[in-house]
Every structure is written in structure tokens, then in C-alpha cells.
Amino acid sequence: MVAALDVGGTTIKAALLDEQLQPKAALRAETARSADGTALAAQTVDIVAALAEQAGTGQPAAVGVVVPGIVDEETRICHFSANLDWREVHFGELLEERLGLPVAFGHDVTAGGIAEFRVGAGRGATNAAFIPVGTGIAAALLLDGRIHRAHGQAGEVGHIDVGHAGKCGCGATGCLEAISSAAAIARRYTERTGRPADGAREVVELARRGDEVAVAVVQDALDGLGHGIRTLLTLLGPEVIVLGGGLFTAADYVLEPVREWLAAHLTFQRLPELRIAELGDEAGRLGAGLLAFDLLDAAGGHRHG
Numbered sequence: 001m002v003a004a005l006d007v008g009g010t011t012i013k014a015a016l017l018d019e020q021l022q023p024k025a026a027l028r029a030e031t032a033r034s035a036d037g038t039a040l041a042a043q044t045v046d047i048v049a050a051l052a053e054q055a056g057t058g059q060p061a062a063v064g065v066v067v068p069g070i071v072d073e074e075t076r077i078c079h080f081s082a083n084l085d086w087r088e089v090h091f092g093e094l095l096e097e098r099l100g101l102p103v104a105f106g107h108d109v110t111a112g113g114i115a116e117f118r119v120g121a122g123r124g125a126t127n128a129a130f131i132p133v134g135t136g137i138a139a140a141l142l143l144d145g146r147i148h149r150a151h152g153q154a155g156e157v158g159h160i161d162v163g164h165a166g167k168c169g170c171g172a173t174g175c176l177e178a179i180s181s182a183a184a185i186a187r188r189y190t191e192r193t194g195r196p197a198d199g200a201r202e203v204v205e206l207a208r209r210g211d212e213v214a215v216a217v218v219q220d221a222l223d224g225l226g227h228g229i230r231t232l233l234t235l236l237g238p239e240v241i242v243l244g245g246g247l248f249t250a251a252d253y254v255l256e257p258v259r260e261w262l263a264a265h266l267t268f269q270r271l272p273e274l275r276i277a278e279l280g281d282e283a284g285r286l287g288a289g290l291l292a293f294d295l296l297d298a299a300g301g302h303r304h305g
Helices: 038-055 091-099 108-119 182-193 199-208 212-236 246-265 280-300
Strands: 002-007 011-017 023-030 062-067 070-072 077-081 086-089 103-107 128-132 140-143 240-244 273-276
Touching: 002 038, 002 108, 002 280, 011 038, 011 280, 023 038, 038 062, 038 091, 062 091, 062 108, 062 280, 070 103, 077 091, 086 091, 091 103, 103 108, 103 280, 108 128, 108 140, 108 240, 108 280, 128 212, 182 199, 182 212, 182 246, 199 212, 199 246, 212 246, 240 246, 246 273
Parallel strands: 002 062, 062 103, 128 240, 240 273
Antiparallel strands: 002 011, 011 023, 070 077, 077 086, 128 140
């Protein structure tokens, strides 16, 4: 078995997974924070012990941890994470020293994509993208059957310029993330109405009921996604795009407009098959487990389902 941890800016989702990726123990915890990563490393040691105790087993064979940010999975360094306030944290090495176990360390969206491509909605594809639309927007890229990482720099589709005048948190103007992320949808609705919105899902529900501001905000977001996906298709040509995150829990309302936008605006590019993510908020944790199993595979022929 392996321990798998999906670390967010506020919450950690952890599980002990068997070779069929079935959870034998699971827990959630508030993320421990420190700029050097030591608080999270100490917390991870405690979580792994708690999972083993809950399952009544010994230590796992390996541990997989995924975080948001710019993560080089080869060197196991997080170069930057706004959510964790990290810069140049050698977290894989730090955690391995504390645990005495093999540690796979990676990026949360990439891990979620690995899970969706292997056991979720992206099964069977060799060229695909997984795009969860959450607080931010990033993509996991499967190119010719291999995950494309570029030392953690690949897949930042949220910072494609889709042609609006708004400023992005990254400092640029026109970024996809600044108009189409779940956070941006809620923020833009509140800015226009003065009424706080509890996330993108609430704005979509208001749009369904005919709220004109909500309709306009959601339409802007979907147009932005169309622009961003068209750029992705032009550069990389994925035949399948898996869409997830809070926005696409309302798939019946938002998926068809994206498909129609692409059909109307693509010229020579292949129209991709749009699929809704199957694994929900389990994708990152399952992906962390798959990274841990991959590490064991590389180390000595371990096999998993």
C-alpha cells in the first residue's frame, strides 16, 4: 500500500491506498504552513502514522504528496506555490529524510490528470488535456501517451491571454484565469451586483434562473474557456479534453456552450471530444497514489492496477 496526500492551501486530503487504488484508511486535516516546508513535512509524518494506525497495517511502501504551484517532479523541488507561500522548497528530499520511505512529490493538477487519464474520463486517449476550473486554471497534458511536465512549467493555460482588459494575479492582463476561473466568476458577479456569491456554482444557478448579470458573467467565462482551449488545440492537438472543477459540476448548463463556441470558431483545428471529469475532488489524491506506485515500479518491478 501507499500513502497519498493531496495538499491544498487550506486542507489536506489523505488516504492509504491498495494496489487497486481502494482506500483502506482516509482522513482530512487543516494544512500546516511554514515557508520552508518543515511544518508540512512534520504533519505528513503524523498523517502517515495515523493512516497506518487507522488501517491496522505497518508503514506504507511509499508516499505520494502533491501540491499546487510550480513543481519539478524529477528534482522534487517546489519552485513556487502561492497557496503555500513556498519558494525553492526541496520538499521531496526533506520529507524522505523524515519518513525514511520513498517519496514521490508532484503537482496537484498533473496528478489529477494522471488519475483521469488512467482510471477516469481520459481512459483510452493518447493525446489529451485535463483542465480543472477551480480557484485557478491549469492543465495536465498527455502527449503521445506521456505526461508532459517541462520541469513543472507546462500546462499553465490559465495564463493564456484571451483578450479581456482585466488584470490577473500573476501581473499580466487578459489571462484566462482572471475571467473564467471559479474564483473570477464569483468575484465578477459580486463586483457587478454588490451581492457576495458563494463560488461559481451559485452564479451558474442564478444564471439558470435568469439573473441577467449571472448570465453575462458565465457567458464571459465560457467564451474565455473557448479562446483558451482553441489555443491549446492549435499548439498541441489533443483529441480529448477532460473538464472538471466546480464549474463543470453544472455540466448540463456549461458544457454545450463551450462545444458550440469551439465548433463556431475552429477553422483547421480538430474539434476535440469534451468529457466531464469522473473522479471529482478525489483526482489529486488518486494521482498522488499513482505517483507513489510509479516510484515503486521504477525501483523494482512492483505492479499495480
